[in-house]
Amino acid sequence: MKKFRLYFEEHNRGPLTQLWLQFQRQHSAMFGLVLFVFFLALVLLAPVLSPHDPYLQNPDLLLLAPSWSEAGLVSYAFGTDDLGRDIMSRLITGAVYTFGLSIVAVLMALLLGLALGMMAGMSKGVKSSVFNHLLDLALTIPSLLLAILIVAVLGPGLWNTTWAIVLALLPQFVHGIRNSIQEALKQDYVVAYRLDGANNWQVLRHAVLPNIWEPVTLMSSMALSTAMLDIAALGFLGLGAQAPTAEWGAMIADALDLIYLAPWAIALPGMLLFAAVLSVNLVGDGLRTAIKKRRES
Template sequence: MKKFRLYFEEQNRGPLTQLWQQFQRQHAAVFGLVMFAFFLLLTLFAPLITPHNPYVQNPDLLLLAPSWSDQGLVQYPFGTDDLGRDLMSRLMKGATYTFGIALVTVMGALLMGLALGAMAGMSKGVKSSIFNHVLDLALTIPSLLLAIIIVAVLGPGLWNTTWAIMLALLPQFVHGIRNAIQDTLKQDFVAAYRLDGASNWQVLRYAVLPNIWEHITVMATMALSTAILDIAALGFLGLGAQAPTSEWGVMIADALDLIYLAPWAIALPGILVFAAVLSVNLVGDGLRTAMKKRREN
């Protein structure tokens, strides 16, 4: 039964509600969000739900086929590797390294990029010009190549990989946030806020940042897919995580010699890398489309 109203009152939905309404109309984006939530939960709880120890070797079960094969065992759904380690447990644990570290690197690059981007966007004159030229120079180098250069200086390892990818993603965050801040500063409501006596910090906090958070969110989702690929690529090249760490790129590199004997050992981590990147790209593209439609409406 429709609720009785004595008088008409227009109800405007909040920006987040409008954004979600536009987002959920895109089936591919919702599917990507479900996949993203799955990888996030797997990253958080993988150490607690793995059926076997991912590092324990079993010489009696070397290169065991997946359970859907006639030679497989139901206790090992994805089979085992050449050392008898459970592939399902290693893949689940690998989400903590590949997907989890990618989240950490993006959050770190975002925080540093927000601070440096705010300084670059709010500054003027010679300081701003020098900062812009340095950023343009850094953006000409691909993030993976920049990460390889940094790892070559710091040395291989998972911890150094985290710092390398964080620093490699930093220029694009600084560049994007700086452009978003400068575009927002040209708006009339910022000029009106300055006329009321607001300082630069107040303008940044109350007028600029609330109006660019959507742009920052889209940048972070797109950078996350780059971070996942870079972590897996560095692990595959032997510059990132080192064996016996169950990082997906390392697992692919270790199973290259077994491509004819145990193709599932390469296919399964490769599929997970593809699915993780696909989920992030679907969510990022859905957010960008939803924000565009919300502004049009």
């Protein structure tokens, strides 16, 4: 029964609620969100979910087939590699490096990009022009190539790879945030806020930053898939994670010689990497569509 109201009061949903309502109407976006939550759970619960030590070698179980094969064992669901290590445990641990470190790298790049982007967006004159030209020059270099150049300077290793990804993604964040801030500064509400006597910091804090979170979220989703591919690519090239680290790209590189003897050792990490990137792209496309429909409604 509908509740009786003596006085009619219009109830407007908040922007986040409207965004979620538009997002959940997209089946592909919800599927991507479920996949994303699944990989996030793997990252957070990796030590608990791993059935075996991912680095424990068992010479009695070399190249054991997956459990769905007649030669497989249930206790080793995805089989073992050429050193007798459990592939399932290594895949779960690899999610921490490939998926988890990409999230950390994107968050670090986002924080640095916010700081530099605010400086670039609020600056004018020669300083702004020089900064913009440097950003345009950095954006002409692909992120993977830039990461390879940085790793060549810092040296191979997983943590150096993370810093290389952060520095490679930084120009994209700075450029996008600078453009968003400059676009917001042209809006009428910012002009009205300045007429009320607000200084640059007050305008940035109360009028600009609360209104640029949507493009920043979209940039972060696109950067996350790029970071995962770059981390896996550097691991595959031998510049990122070093043996015996269970990173998906490094696992594919280690199993290349076994492609005819144990094809599952290459297919499984490749499928997980594909699913992880797909989940991020589906969520990003869903957010883009939901933001567009929310603005139109």
